[in-house]
Amino acid sequence: MSRAERIGDTVLSVENVSLAFGGVKALQEVSFDVREHEVRAIIGPNGAGKSSMLNVINGVYHPQQGTIRLRANGAWREFHDMDSHEAAALGIARTFQNIALFKGMTVLDNVMTGRNLKMRASFVEQAIWIGRARREELEHRRAAEEIIDFMEIQHIRKTPVGRLPYGLQKRVELARALAAEPRLLLLDEPMAGMNLEEKQDMCRFVLDVNDHYGTTIVLIEHDMGVVMDISDRVVVLDYGRKIGDGTPDDVRRNQAVIDAYLGVAH
């Protein structure tokens, strides 16, 4: 079965979402959908509302208008505004534009925090390290190690994150997001500030995640080469409005998109 054949039905649908901060209209009646197993990119010039869109999906911002529909365990759930705890519980994980790791903790510990929601043992059990806590810890450690292996960061397992170069921190952040075993992964500029080689590595990891874990991915990216290469479909935002939606080829030919990026003579 090829990659394209694996892409299934819609799992997330954003309908007529509008978000404003006072007089600033960050998003205006944006609608788009995400299908299972696909890599969906959101692009647009600076200030187009890309990060706001992600923040709406995982419940950091609450839109004034519109609905988000998410399919979880075969049933559709409808939200007016998502709660970020609920988003995490429903299998949405994300990374941030400016890395949000625990700098003083090791890579392994950071990845383990990604397992937090899966831990069932009570505070007391964990404190005295008995029964369930011990069993769980072993199980989670194994899961974390599998992700460390997957992301090829074994050599820095015990290194505090603050001492790592930027490109590796980005990789650790993706590892932590993966540790939550998400069904939907939101990546906010995973390749920003990387050199060519790091970008190539990151592209490979994003595709591998999509491939190996079957994770659905929504990503924001500025590097057009990357976007066109790895995404199945692209949404284009400009000044909070959707101006294009389709396969990379469609979007590349879309006049509104070209105008937004290159500007038009008035």
Add this chain to the structure above:
Amino acid sequence: MSENLSGLDTFPKLLLHHARVRGALPAIREKDLGIWQTWTWGQLADEVRALACALADRGLKRGDHMALVGDNRPRVYAAMCAAQCLGAIPVPLYQDAVAAEMAFPIQNAEIEHALAEDQEQVDKLLEILPKCPTLKHIIYDEPRGMRYYAQPELTSYDTLVAAGRAALKRDPAFLETEIDKGRGEDAAAMFFTSGTTGTPKGVVLTHHALIDRARAAAELEGLDDRDVVLAYLPPAWIGQNIFSYAQPFVTGYCICCPESAETVMTDMREIGPTYYFAPPRVLEALLTQVSIRMEDASALKRWLYRMFMNIARRVGGALLDGKPVSALARLQYWLGDLVVYGPLRNVLGMSRVRVAYTAGEAIGPDLFKFYRSIGINLKQLYGSTETSVFVCVQPNGQVKSDTVGPAVPGVELKFTPERELLIRSPGLFKEYYKNPQATLEAKDREGWFHTGDAGYFDPDGHVKIIDRVKDVGKLADGTLFAPKYLENKLKFFPHIQEAVTFGHGRDRVCAFINIDGEAVGNWAEKRNMPYSGYVDLASRDEVYELVRECIEQVNADLAQEPEIANSQIHRFLILHKVLDADDEELTRTRKVRRGFVAQKYATLVDALYGGKPSVHVEAQVKYEDGRTGTISADLKIRDVKTFRADAAKRAA
């Protein structure tokens, strides 16, 4: 080694023996998911049996070749043994070779079966598939990324082993018979030599050759099943194969496969190998790391390190060699061991190392002595793919930085009048695969292998390798002139980056020197010596003085070696530009093209031999963007003191 291994003349028979005698002891460890996973000898034998049956089902048979492409992984070694069980010949290939380089061995040996470690290696094999029509079965170990591969040639290792276990249950006798059919004189493995000139050659080694040499060296060093080795160099290289396949199969020791190439240092610290091999460049990189970290340490630590390393330099080597050392020096060294050497060995992962080898290229004496001075028994050995590695090994207590030691028991050595080293040993290769002419050129009718290396015996009977035979010349008076040997001696000084010596057919030796811009630049800065650039720096009298001192030391060394005492360096000049591959003065692997340099700078060579005190030079240089320019300079020429061979002891 008290156990009786007679009659066990192939690797599969040795494996079954270990599975019987020490089935529960570890054979291979591999760090996986952060934990060291152990394969005991018993488990390894089970896996090999199943795999062999599955391979037989897929048509691998006696005399076939099987390619193995991958890093050090238990499964790569299991496949190697499985192929040998069936009388097939494993051909390990370098895992970092590009696809095109893999095509030749596969075509040459008409390989049908290949084991690839992961997607990367599978991709390479699939790429050359159209050029290699014989290749029918590709087995991959790591399933990651392989989901959408539908090629009919591909099978996963896990599927294969599962099928093999079923086959083994149906017909357990089949494999026993196959293993019994194996003989010591059968080919055990084939290694392709890198082939710097022309196409690579497949070196065929028999079970007997590999087992004999592995055993001879193991007996020499007293290796047994308590030893531990870290397998971190490419398995396609004969050395790694000896240390991580042949020797463990002979002695029953355990090899450890690191988690990834980046974790080798950490894994080594965790494992604490007792038997270790590293080429000089690895040892140098480790020392550089230590030096850099020491410079960042606090003043107290730096002071301690300096003081105790001075003591180590004085007495460390002597203690290791069992030479007499005063009680006071012993006490000082003991303190140093407590405070500096012990912790340092621990950081390097060498706390438990009993025997460490280095080989492959000349090792700088300072580098070599550093490791010995902190109590690591680093020794040199000499050998090649064609000789199953072990030809010469330095015995404990007789270690020198510039020889490779006497012959290992079983090896006969002699030098031709042209100084070429000839070897006769039970470890010699059978032939170059499908290349009888090359075989005949390398191995003569009496069984002597012509190494192409030039050297001689030093007064203690140790072999000293100085150069390749084709590069060795003679001075006008008939003295041996080994340019690379002299140049290496010069290059071991940190201030000298490159040297070119001349002397073939001349009455004395002269040299071009390239200073190391960075090292000499630092040296100048510390002396508050202003300079405008490389050309200026290279022409300074102070720098000439610095280089002259280095060369005098080399001359003093040479005076103690009667064979080549006359090839001391009489005159030198410092070149105004760095020798560069872009100007065709170096090869791409950074070896000096001596002939080309001599021709290009003929006026300089004439000036050296003409006795002039300086010479004007204009040279074309090629910039990286392809433009050319000229550099002109007046180069000074200086004489160097030489030492009389018999007076050398006093002078030095």
